[in-house]
Amino acid sequence: MTTQTQTVLQQETQGLPFYRPQGNEVELFEYAYRHQLPVLIKGPTGCGKTRFVRYMAERLARKLYTVACHDDLTAADLVGRHLIGDGSTTWSDGPLTRAVREGAICYLDEVVEARKDTTVVLHPLTDDRRILPIDRLNEELEAPAGFMLVVSYNPGYQNLLKGLKPSTRQRFISLRFGYPDAELEQAILEGETGIDPMTAKRLVALGNALRSLKDHDLEEAASTRLLVYAATLIRGGCDPVEACRAALVESLTDEEETAEALLAVIRATYGD
Numbered sequence: 370m371t372t373q374t375q376t377v378l379q380q381e382t383q384g385l386p387f388y389r390p391q392g393n394e395v396e397l398f399e400y401a402y403r404h405q406l407p408v409l410i411k412g413p414t415g416c417g418k419t420r421f422v423r424y425m426a427e428r429l430a431r432k433l434y435t436v437a438c439h440d441d442l443t444a445a446d447l448v449g450r451h452l453i454g455d456g457s458t459t460w461s462d463g464p465l466t467r468a469v470r471e472g473a474i475c476y477l478d479e480v481v482e483a484r485k486d487t488t489v490v491l492h493p494l495t496d497d498r499r500i501l502p503i504d505r506l507n508e509e510l511e512a513p514a515g516f517m518l519v520v521s522y523n524p525g526y527q528n529l530l531k532g533l534k535p536s537t538r539q540r541f542i543s544l545r546f547g548y549p550d551a552e553l554e555q556a557i558l559e560g561e562t563g564i565d566p567m568t569a570k571r572l573v574a575l576g577n578a579l580r581s582l583k584d585h586d587l588e589e590a591a592s593t594r595l596l597v598y599a600a601t602l603i604r605g606g607c608d609p610v611e612a613c614r615a616a617l618v619e620s621l622t623d624e625e626e627t628a629e630a631l632l633a634v635i636r637a638t639y640g641d
Contacts, residue, residue, distance in 0.1 A: 412546025415592020
């Protein structure tokens with residue numbers, strides 16, 4: 370039995386999401402959890418950051434609250450707000466507050482997309498105080514041992530307007546993610562989709578060929594997530610070139626000339 374097969378069977382037995390480690394990130398995350406340290410995960414789009422957090426939440430048997438951050442996200446969206454209805458006012462906890470109360474993991478995906486004043490609410494939870502002040506309730510929640518704060522972002526999108534301040538970044542244990550090497554990425558495609566090894570190997574080679582074009586014609590590289598999508602379509606009987614067109618080309622660019630260049634790489638890969 371191969372190591373890959375053993376990993377898949379073990380994860381299925383334990384009810385865990387499929388995940389293949391790139392390095393020692395599982396051990397580091399567990400160390401951080403046991404010592405009540407917040408974690409920051411940085412890496413490109415579609416490299417497995419969110420899947421990793423889901424996997425670790427299941428592995429640690431903790432409930433997971435995930436927040437997709439965006440420009441309009443406010444502190445109230447995280448902490449909570451008063452709601453008016455039926456002639457009365459009631460308080461509704463936000464996902465961060467619920468996670469603190471329940472001793473769960475709160476994951477803020479692409480945290481740099483949130484408004485800068487929103488991240489300030491995280492500071493008391495990311496030092497030795499581990500508290501969440503709720504000013505509107507005149508309440509101060511102390512995070513239990515099971516609570517963990519995890520945030521992620523894509524460094525490739527950072528600029529002067531969107532980026533974590535050093536004072537915020539230095540409050541976290543940081544894990545750097547990248548795209549897996551060819552052997553690991555092939556194992557991921559096989560384990561995630563059930564695609565045959567030869568097709569998985571060809572898709573990985575294609576993904577690496579497209580990634581070499583990132584600095585020339587593409588804003589983002591072909592992610593492992595998109596390769597999984599392509600593999601899923603092919604596994605379901607879709608023509609490989611059309612599967613790659615839909616999952617890769619049209620997801621990576623709107624420019625017709627660039628799309629034709631990507632298709633040429635795909636057709637060369639599949640010998641068309």
